[in-house]
Amino acid sequence: DPAARHLLNAVDLASGARVLEIGCGSGCVSLGLAARDSSVEVYAIDSSARAVSCLQQSAAENELPNITVLLEAHGVVPDPGCYDLVLANPPYYSDFRIAEMFVEAARTALAPGGTLLLVTKQPVWYLEQLPQNWNDVAQELVKGYHLIEAVRP
Template sequence: MTEHYFSASTGTSDRRLPLRVRLAGQDLDLVSSASVFSGHGLDKATAVLLDRLDEIAEPPAGARILDLGCGWGPIALTAALRDPSAEVWAIDVSERARELTAENARRSGAANLVVAAPEDVPEELRFDAIWSNPPIRIGKEALHALLLQWTARLSPEGTAALVVGKNLGADPLARWLGEQLPEREVRKVASAKGFRVLEVGPSV
């Protein structure tokens, strides 16, 4: 199998799957597809992150928030529905993932959600928060490059929250991020069900 959920396009059948999930305290009727990450429901790592948003830094009202690797959109939708004054960007290399997230934004009434390919995000934009279940399986080198690229676009006061499996290298990744971002504190803020929530703090 040469296609992955992190491929830009896919020849896999685009059969849409109905998806009923609870996000930001709301029961939502959304759609997904088998060709995107966790297409049949909310994956465990994302659920851990969303269940522990009260343990990470609260973005200011009207914040610009980035969901890095949005899939069908659960993190971006949560951010957008929690704060309608926020400007939420959902990015993914997968065209199908972007289509699904855009459709789910319409279904949920999240008018403050912008869906884009990574290369289409304006260079001058800076983010107050990044919330992400990053694509660990793209490989260490590609993952490191991705995280450095986007954490560099945090505002000085901005923070990032990443959920990573313990058995997929959460602790080594936390140490590496701390080494690469010496001006920002990197810490483990939560741990549950085999996952860590890592937080990259503001510049000091």
């Protein structure tokens, strides 16, 4: 998945960072981050029981104890306010209702100064909405995908 690859390539984590992936799907981003640095704590949430099960199995098979996977469909995040980084690849449908839920969940999850990094092919909504409640909103176009970064005040 090119979007997942762009997210992984954009991430530069400090040792011991706490990361939350919202809408993790089968978990390739979470798996990649957990494998990259065993000191990083990765939390992954998704609304699909099948996706959560798949990621739990992959983490076990790859001996990655630094991944915690949770089934969550309502934007509730574990341990609000303590993450250094939130990652997301929101779906491109539903009039941005799901994207809005992802952004709100990220704001709840992040510690002050924490970073939201998301990837999309439709950046306009994010670039209009994020500056209202986030700092340092920036975007980078990478091979047809927009990486959008924002910092929680």
